[in-house]
Amino acid sequence: MLRWLIVVFLALIIFSGLQKWLQKWGFGRLPGDFRFRLFGREFFIPITSTLLLSMVAAGIARWV
Numbered sequence: 001m002l003r004w005l006i007v008v009f010l011a012l013i014i015f016s017g018l019q020k021w022l023q024k025w026g027f028g029r030l031p032g033d034f035r036f037r038l039f040g041r042e043f044f045i046p047i048t049s050t051l052l053l054s055m056v057a058a059g060i061a062r063w064v
Contacts, residue, residue, distance in 0.1 A: 008050060011050045011053070011054065012045065012046065012050060016044055016046075019044060019046075022049065027046065027049040027052075027053070028044065028046055028049055030046075030048040030049055030052070031048060032047045032048030032051075033045070033046045033047060033048050033049055034046075034047065
């Protein structure tokens with residue numbers, strides 16, 4: 001369980017860094033991706049995009 005929590009946390013960090021590039025493909029605007037502003041900063045939590053890209057990565061890993 002702890003391993004998956006670490007993986008999801010790292011995926012969130014990576015998605016936050018690649019946010020502008022992924023938005024061109026529609027990621028970050030899916031239902032379940034949260035974006036909010038708090039104390040003048042914008043926060044982005046891509047839950048649905050994380051799950052979708054994780055399933056794609058798992059499918060590629062299983063295929064290879």
